[in-house]
Amino acid sequence: MTKAILPPTDSGPARGGRGFATFDDPGSSLLVDEAGEPDFVALQASADFRELRRRITIFVVPATCGFLLWYLGYVALSAYAPDFMGTPVWGVINLGLLFGLLQFVTTIALTLAYARYARRKLDPQVRAVRSLTAEDQA
Amino acid sequence: MGGNTAINLGVFGVFVLITLYIVYRAGSRNATASDYYAAGSSFTGPQNGIALSGDFLSAASFLGISGSIAVNGYDGFLYSIGWVVSWLLGLMIISERLRNTGRFTLGDVLAFRMRQRPVRAAAANVTLVISLFYMIAQMAGAGALMALLLDVHSKVGQAVIIAVVGIVMVLYVLVGGMKGTTWVQIIKAVFLIMCVTLLSVFLLGKFGFSLSAILETASRNTPLGPEVLEPGVRYGGNPTSQLDFLSLALALVLGTASLPHVLMRFYTVPNAREARRSVVWATWMMATFYLCTLVIGFGALALVGSKEIAAAPGGENSAAPLLAYEVGGAVLLGVVSAVAFATILAVVAGLTLTASASFAHDVYANVIKRGQADPRSEVRVARLTAVAVGLLAIVGGIAANGQNVAFLVALAFALAASANLSTIIYSMFWKRFNTPGTLWSIYGGLGSCIFLLAFSPAVSGAKSSIFPDVDFAWFPLSNPGLVSIPFSFLCGYLGTILSREKADPVKQAEMEVRSLTGIGSGLK
Numbered sequence: 001m002t003k004a005i006l007p008p009t010d011s012g013p014a015r016g017g018r019g020f021a022t023f024d025d026p027g028s029s030l031l032v033d034e035a036g037e038p039d040f041v042a043l044q045a046s047a048d049f050r051e052l053r054r055r056i057t058i059f060v061v062p063a064t065c066g067f068l069l070w071y072l073g074y075v076a077l078s079a080y081a082p083d084f085m086g087t088p089v090w091g092v093i094n095l096g097l098l099f100g101l102l103q104f105v106t107t108i109a110l111t112l113a114y115a116r117y118a119r120r121k122l123d124p125q126v127r128a129v130r131s132l133t134a135e136d137q138a
Numbered sequence: 139m140g141g142n143t144a145i146n147l148g149v150f151g152v153f154v155l156i157t158l159y160i161v162y163r164a165g166s167r168n169a170t171a172s173d174y175y176a177a178g179s180s181f182t183g184p185q186n187g188i189a190l191s192g193d194f195l196s197a198a199s200f201l202g203i204s205g206s207i208a209v210n211g212y213d214g215f216l217y218s219i220g221w222v223v224s225w226l227l228g229l230m231i232i233s234e235r236l237r238n239t240g241r242f243t244l245g246d247v248l249a250f251r252m253r254q255r256p257v258r259a260a261a262a263n264v265t266l267v268i269s270l271f272y273m274i275a276q277m278a279g280a281g282a283l284m285a286l287l288l289d290v291h292s293k294v295g296q297a298v299i300i301a302v303v304g305i306v307m308v309l310y311v312l313v314g315g316m317k318g319t320t321w322v323q324i325i326k327a328v329f330l331i332m333c334v335t336l337l338s339v340f341l342l343g344k345f346g347f348s349l350s351a352i353l354e355t356a357s358r359n360t361p362l363g364p365e366v367l368e369p370g371v372r373y374g375g376n377p378t379s380q381l382d383f384l385s386l387a388l389a390l391v392l393g394t395a396s397l398p399h400v401l402m403r404f405y406t407v408p409n410a411r412e413a414r415r416s417v418v419w420a421t422w423m424m425a426t427f428y429l430c431t432l433v434i435g436f437g438a439l440a441l442v443g444s445k446e447i448a449a450a451p452g453g454e455n456s457a458a459p460l461l462a463y464e465v466g467g468a469v470l471l472g473v474v475s476a477v478a479f480a481t482i483l484a485v486v487a488g489l490t491l492t493a494s495a496s497f498a499h500d501v502y503a504n505v506i507k508r509g510q511a512d513p514r515s516e517v518r519v520a521r522l523t524a525v526a527v528g529l530l531a532i533v534g535g536i537a538a539n540g541q542n543v544a545f546l547v548a549l550a551f552a553l554a555a556s557a558n559l560s561t562i563i564y565s566m567f568w569k570r571f572n573t574p575g576t577l578w579s580i581y582g583g584l585g586s587c588i589f590l591l592a593f594s595p596a597v598s599g600a601k602s603s604i605f606p607d608v609d610f611a612w613f614p615l616s617n618p619g620l621v622s623i624p625f626s627f628l629c630g631y632l633g634t635i636l637s638r639e640k641a642d643p644v645k646q647a648e649m650e651v652r653s654l655t656g657i658g659s660g661l662k
Contacts, residue, residue, distance in 0.1 A: 041644055044650055075216065078213075
């Protein structure tokens with residue numbers, strides 16, 4: 001019943017001519033230890049991983065702070081400035097209701113923006129870091 | 139209230155039979171631990187997103203929120219907003235990292251770079267406490283709902299209904315495991331969202347597709363008048379209730395992405411990208427649903443009126459069913475009741491599964507057997523736990539029947555935000571965070587939350603308290619989140635810097651790299 005997801009078809013070098021990285025393969029520059037396991041400390045220090053972390057940080061930190069401030073600000077205004085929020089805008093719809101509906105709009109917008117950013121900027125960078133290991137070749 | 143018991147029971151019976159059949163078909167091959175806990179990670183992002191919304195949308199959100207909007211107007215709408223906005227936290231911070239780091243439970247993530255046994259035991263304790271509170275609230279809600287919809291008013295009759303709910307939910311979990319339970323969530327979520335969307339579109343149509351017209355008619359049907367559209371009906375007036383309001387809002391926005399049964403859903407997809415997609419889908423479903431509650435709540439006020447809602451059995455919770463009866467007669471009332479009931483059933487099944495997984499995987503396999511458990515016996519323990527948890531929930535639900543349901547649900551959110559969020563954030567983002575820090579933040583958050591709650595007006599001293607006749611409340615807020623959430627962050631910080639234990643830098647590197655890229659997790 002469940003639609004299984006096929007793993008993405010792997011176009012890494014392992015499928016084509018070259019075989020797996022082996023112990024007697026001096027050309028391999030993979031960040032793995034003798035047993036072929038990923039060397040996490042080296043990976044963490046690698047330029048590719050640091051770039052991934054930077055890309056995540058510059059989006060997620062401002063976005064999270066932003067939506068929390070906007071939401072808590074809205075709640076605080078509702079609690080402490082009810083008269084301001086009761087200002088009619090259009091028909092019987094007042095500023096508070098309008099801001100409330102805007103919370104829905106901004107949430108959807110930020111969700112889509114993050115999904116797009118992740119697809120374009122994060123996923124390729126994750127692939128770059130993963131290609132430093134033998135992870136996707138097994 | 140003029141409903142037809144036979145129709146209500148009929149629609150609900152058909153739902154149970156269909157879902158049980160599907161669960162049986164989906165679950166007949168539940169051999170491994172991965173199948174039982176995480177459905178073999180075989181669901182797609184959209185499927186899991188719908189299931190997430192199914193797990194999250196409890197009867198409290200459907201009946202409670204639309205009722206709260208009908209009675210408190212604007213202040214009720216704020217619940218809706220908090221629950222929609224809260225998914226951003228799950229999207230950007232929690233979902234992908236959790237999927238990459240853990241396998242089956244929250245304990246997998248929290249104990250990743252810590253000493254296994256104490257941290258896993260702590261994670262399991264929190265999961266069990268939160269799940270049980272949440273479950274008892276739902277079961278008690280089932281009793282109240284039945285009083286309303288089936289005209290069952292005797293305590294014994296309601297106890298029988300609560301027991302039936304408990305038995306069906308345990309059947310779902312035993313027969314279907316995570317795969318079966320997920321399908322129940324998907325079916326229920328689709329039913330629920332279709333139901334509220336059609337009702338809202340119909341209402342809007344009746345008022346010439348003008349939200350303003352509905353609001354205006356609504357404001358003429360309540361003694362509050364136009365004030366119902368402005369903030370302050372429920373939480374206005376004095377500084378305490380304003381602070382209480384902030385506290386509730388904080389617990390709502392930070393609690394969602396820390397609820398154990400929501401977190402566990404992220405393991406049913408194969409990788410971080412699908413986990414992200416599932417939150418995107420869940421957010422769309424949530425936004426649709428809660429926008430509809432706005433229309434339904436004010437629509438109920440406009441068409442039914444506040445006097446009749448207040449007089450109905452079940453009070454404000456009856457706003458949506460009353461509206462359905464007004465709009466579509468006994469048949470629509472039957473459908474709405476069955477959907478509400480299915481909602482309770484599905485949510486408790488999800489909670490039972492989470493609690494049983496947490497006990498079997500964290501406590502049995504890793505604390506008692508020190509990671510040497512045979513997977514088959516682990517699943518057997520999980521099934522036994524599901525039965526035990528089901529029994530506890532039935533007994534607790536019968537005992538709590540008639541209690542204030544919304545309070546128990548809000549408590550679960552505050553508990554989750556206090557005990558889990560700080561710990562998850564620290565263990566992902568703070569290198570120095572160590573085992574004592576983890577234990578301090580988990581138990582500090584959990585303990586302070588329960589302690590403050592015990593001495594709050596939610597428990598004693600007010601008309602809506604559990605014990606209205608005695609007064610030992612000295613903590614002014616009904617929701618302790620405003621204090622206990624920051625307190626757990628403080629505890630985690632102090633526990634870490636005051637202990638001499640050093641964090642393991644290699645494990646920290648592994649966790650950070652793995653949580654962001656999935657390297658080492660075996661996920662593609």
